[in-house]
Amino acid sequence: MSPKPINDKSQNYGFETRMIHAGAQPEPITGARQTPIHQNTSYVFHDADHAASLFNLQTFGFIYSRLTNPTVAVLEERIANLEDGRGATCCASGHAAQILTFFAIMEPGDSFIASNRLYGGSITQFGKTFKKFDWQATFVDVDDPENVRNALTPNCKAIFVESLANPGGVVSDLESLSEIARDAGVPLIVDNTMATPYLCRPFEWGADLVVHSTTKFLSGNGTSVGGCVVDSGRFNWAQNDKFTGLAAPEPAYHGLNFYESFGDMAFTTHAHAVGLRDLGSTMAPMNAFHTLLGCETLALRMERHCENARKVAEFLESHPNVAWVSSAALPSSPYYELARKYMPKGAGAVFTFGVKGGYDVGIKVVDNCEIFSHLANIGDAKSLILHPASTTHRQLTEEQRIAAGAGPDVIRLSVGLETIDDITADLDQALRAASN
Amino acid sequence: MGGIDNHDSYSDAYLRRQLNSIKAVALVGASPNWNRPSYFVMKYLQEKGYRIYPVNPRAAGTEILGEKVYASLAEIPDNYDMVDIFRNSEVAGAITDEAIDLKDSKNIKLVWMQLTVRNDAAALRAEAAGLQVIMDRCPKIEFGRLNCELSWGGFNSKVITAKRRKVRIG
Numbered sequence: 001m002s003p004k005p006i007n008d009k010s011q012n013y014g015f016e017t018r019m020i021h022a023g024a025q026p027e028p029i030t031g032a033r034q035t036p037i038h039q040n041t042s043y044v045f046h047d048a049d050h051a052a053s054l055f056n057l058q059t060f061g062f063i064y065s066r067l068t069n070p071t072v073a074v075l076e077e078r079i080a081n082l083e084d085g086r087g088a089t090c091c092a093s094g095h096a097a098q099i100l101t102f103f104a105i106m107e108p109g110d111s112f113i114a115s116n117r118l119y120g121g122s123i124t125q126f127g128k129t130f131k132k133f134d135w136q137a138t139f140v141d142v143d144d145p146e147n148v149r150n151a152l153t154p155n156c157k158a159i160f161v162e163s164l165a166n167p168g169g170v171v172s173d174l175e176s177l178s179e180i181a182r183d184a185g186v187p188l189i190v191d192n193t194m195a196t197p198y199l200c201r202p203f204e205w206g207a208d209l210v211v212h213s214t215t216k217f218l219s220g221n222g223t224s225v226g227g228c229v230v231d232s233g234r235f236n237w238a239q240n241d242k243f244t245g246l247a248a249p250e251p252a253y254h255g256l257n258f259y260e261s262f263g264d265m266a267f268t269t270h271a272h273a274v275g276l277r278d279l280g281s282t283m284a285p286m287n288a289f290h291t292l293l294g295c296e297t298l299a300l301r302m303e304r305h306c307e308n309a310r311k312v313a314e315f316l317e318s319h320p321n322v323a324w325v326s327s328a329a330l331p332s333s334p335y336y337e338l339a340r341k342y343m344p345k346g347a348g349a350v351f352t353f354g355v356k357g358g359y360d361v362g363i364k365v366v367d368n369c370e371i372f373s374h375l376a377n378i379g380d381a382k383s384l385i386l387h388p389a390s391t392t393h394r395q396l397t398e399e400q401r402i403a404a405g406a407g408p409d410v411i412r413l414s415v416g417l418e419t420i421d422d423i424t425a426d427l428d429q430a431l432r433a434a435s436n
Numbered sequence: 437m438g439g440i441d442n443h444d445s446y447s448d449a450y451l452r453r454q455l456n457s458i459k460a461v462a463l464v465g466a467s468p469n470w471n472r473p474s475y476f477v478m479k480y481l482q483e484k485g486y487r488i489y490p491v492n493p494r495a496a497g498t499e500i501l502g503e504k505v506y507a508s509l510a511e512i513p514d515n516y517d518m519v520d521i522f523r524n525s526e527v528a529g530a531i532t533d534e535a536i537d538l539k540d541s542k543n544i545k546l547v548w549m550q551l552t553v554r555n556d557a558a559a560l561r562a563e564a565a566g567l568q569v570i571m572d573r574c575p576k577i578e579f580g581r582l583n584c585e586l587s588w589g590g591f592n593s594k595v596i597t598a599k600r601r602k603v604r605i606g
């Protein structure tokens with residue numbers, strides 16, 4: 001066999017090249033350039049021995065699409081590459097990604113520390129539903145990383161934060177938090193949904209795992225719910241005896257020790273071969289395809305999202321009917337410096353502001369918008385508006401709502417890609433109409 | 437072709453050239469236990485068409501995956517291009533020296549130390565003797581990475597190309 005044309009520069013390619021190409025080579029049999037949608041459940045074995053090798057995880061290949069699927073695999077490699085991780089596991093939603101992640105590292109009776117300013121749905125998932133697995137989440141204010149150190153307990157298995165928190169324009173001090181995690185011998189897990197790998201690179205600051213709701217900016221058009229967990233490959237799962245699922249004989253695989261057998265590939269292998277196999281929260285190939293299309297334009301969209309969002313934040317800050325604006329893009333924000341450090345290309349597209357007049361006026365602003373869509377999502381090309389207290393954060397207590405930046409007067413925007421003057425004009429007329 | 441400048445990173449071209457140029461591998465530290473990493477590697481490389489000669493003094497005379505197990509590199513009757521070392525970094529030094537001694541009689545070209553195994557002094561001796569050296573890598577992972585198979589599991593192969601791969605259909 002003669003050597004194939006080689007490209008050794010691949011590791012040095014820029015973000016924009018990788019967002020288009022990573023994971024997606026031309027399909028070798030037909031030459032199809034766009035990634036095919038493998039709408040397919042099962043894969044033919046060459047023979048009985050090949051089947052045995054696949055089931056024993058001794059060779060690479062597809063068995064059944066609950067575990068792996070060729071279209072989903074392209075998206076996994078794409079996101080792993082953009083985050084500069086070792087591997088990624090896509091699944092049905094951002095919430096599925098969070099369960100999948102904790103499933104690999106937690107045992108009943110274990111606990112983890114989470115920021116008290118997470119997406120409201122995550123606070124509910126961690127605080128309520130995880131209890132049924134006997135997983136205990138301890139919520140702390142991570143603005144002072146020492147709060148995290150003080151909350152550590154012997155059965156703490158992880159620290160979980162959002163790089164840029166939904167909804168409040170809050171930025172986590174990833175470098176300090178990763179130091180605390182390292183000292184404690186537990187992984188730092190960062191939800192990078194709001195920033196995307198274009199704006200923030202958690203692994204460069206010492207994070208060990210990154211989770212995404214790919215539903216948002218990665219897919220970018222509001223077409224596809226999905227999630228992903230990316231492993232940096234750098235966490236030593238055998239450094240203590242905390243991580244028996246990954247670094248002890250796995251009874252569900254005849255005593256295979258994943259970390260010993262797969263090294264820096266252990267987490268991602270486990271997440272597919274045990275996590276998706278048994279939890280079943282697989283991403284559909286069609287959703288992977290749509291999300292891949294989104295990734296191809298990620299940098300361009302994020303640039304414009306950030307630029308539009310900054311202009312809207314500045315506009316609102318000087319608006320007579322607005323009480324305050326919480327956006328890390330504004331020099332007035334206490335998180336401005338952290339945002340410049342961790343997301344120098346921009347502070348994202350989602351932020352909150354408070355209307356003068358509180359709850360009732362807030363609801364009217366939402367109702368009076370013409371271009372902004374009133375719905376519970378973020379990260380769409382379309383501008384989105386929401387009153388969190390009456391919607392996404394409704395299940396939380398008043399105290400939790402305020403801690404999460406979702407008090408009664410709060411309005412959340414996800415600024416889209418429409419003409420900037422049209423976006424600000426729509427908000428202006430809605431604010432004036434609501435306040436009259 | 438000369439050795440390489442340093443062992444902290446290897447270019448894809450170098451790894452591909454080595455993997456494409458070898459046919460037979462002596463696998464030192466081969467385990468008869470199906471869930472050990474060395475067994476995974478042996479089975480995978482066999483599937484890819486490499487002939488594997490397992491070496492393990494404690495299992496000598498038995499068979500692993502249809503191949504007779506030898507007590508040492510010297511006892512393998514046939515020629516082999518590569519020595520794959522599944523032992524710790526210190527022991528890898530002595531095994532590398534054996535490979536250097538057998539280089540001409542067995543036609544050895546490459547000493548490969550597995551993930552986490554690295555012995556720079558041994559590598560220098562091997563390179564001085566005209567052998568190629570790869571350390572702290574797994575041939576299964578590198579073969580899979582460079583041939584798109586690692587990507588199937590969601591891994592970052594770091595391979596970026598718009599070239600259509602040539603595949604043999606049938």
Ligand SMILES: Cc1ncc(COP(=O)(O)O)c(C=O)c1O
Pocket residue numbers: 093094095096119121122162166191193194212213214215225226227377378
């Ligand atoms: C920051 C963040 N994390 C996680 C999620 C959950 O993702 P999904 O809705 O895809 O389950 C969301 C969804 O709003 C989110 O904004």
